[in-house]
Amino acid sequence: MIDLNQSDKRQLLFDAARELFLEQGFKKTNVAAITERANVAVGTFYKYFASKEQIFYEVYQAENEKAKRKIVARIDADQSPKEVVKQFLQEIIRTSEQNAILAEWYRNTEASQVLMNYNQECDVQKNSFVYRFLLDNIERWRSSGQFRRDIDANTILALFNVLVLLDNHKEEIGHEHFPQVLELLAEMIIDGLTASS
Incomplete structure (x- = not known):
C-alpha cells in the first residue's frame, strides 16, 4: 500500500x-x-x-476560476467595451450551462446558498482573475477616452459588481429572464459610461 x-x-x-x-x-x-x-x-x-459544503465551495471556485481564465483568453479585448462585456457575459452563461458544477449556481438553491455564504466569508474579489481583467480594461478604456473620466475606476468596477450581485436574485427575476436582464443591464451601464461627461 x-x-x-x-x-x-x-x-x-x-x-x-x-x-x-x-x-x-x-x-x-x-x-x-x-x-x-x-x-x-x-x-x-x-x-x-469541515463539510461537504466546504469541499463543494473549493471545487466550485477552482472550476469557476479555470473557466473564467479560458473565457478571458477567448475574448478579443480590441473590440468596443460594449462588445467585450457582452461577449464576456455570454461566454460565462454558456460555460455555466455546460459545466455541471458551475450550473449548480443557477439550478440548485441549496448549492447557491452554500456559495453565497462562503463568498460572504471570503474576499474572493480581491484575488479574482476576472476582477483584474475588468480593472485593467476599465483603466485602458478610461485612458483612451472610451469611458468617462469623471467616474473613477473603482466606482466603475462597483457598477459591474451590481451584475454579480444580481446573481443572488435569479429566482426573483426569473431564471428564464435572467440572461437577458443581465445583458441589458450591462449594456445600459456601458452606455452610461461611454456617454460624454
Whole structure:
C-alpha cells in the first residue's frame, strides 16, 4: 500500500469530490461517496475539510476560476467595451450551462446558498482573475477616452459588481429572464459610461 502524504490525500478527496459533483450534482453527493471514491476513511475527509459544503465551495471556485481564465483568453479585448462585456457575459452563461458544477449556481438553491455564504466569508474579489481583467480594461478604456473620466475606476468596477450581485436574485427575476436582464443591464451601464461627461 502506498503511503500518501497530506497534500496527496487532500488532492485525492478534492478530485473525487469534483468527479462526483460533475456526475451527480451537489445534492446527491455525500461525504461517504467522496471518501469511497478517494479510497480513504471518512475520518480522513474531516482532517482536510469541515463539510461537504466546504469541499463543494473549493471545487466550485477552482472550476469557476479555470473557466473564467479560458473565457478571458477567448475574448478579443480590441473590440468596443460594449462588445467585450457582452461577449464576456455570454461566454460565462454558456460555460455555466455546460459545466455541471458551475450550473449548480443557477439550478440548485441549496448549492447557491452554500456559495453565497462562503463568498460572504471570503474576499474572493480581491484575488479574482476576472476582477483584474475588468480593472485593467476599465483603466485602458478610461485612458483612451472610451469611458468617462469623471467616474473613477473603482466606482466603475462597483457598477459591474451590481451584475454579480444580481446573481443572488435569479429566482426573483426569473431564471428564464435572467440572461437577458443581465445583458441589458450591462449594456445600459456601458452606455452610461461611454456617454460624454
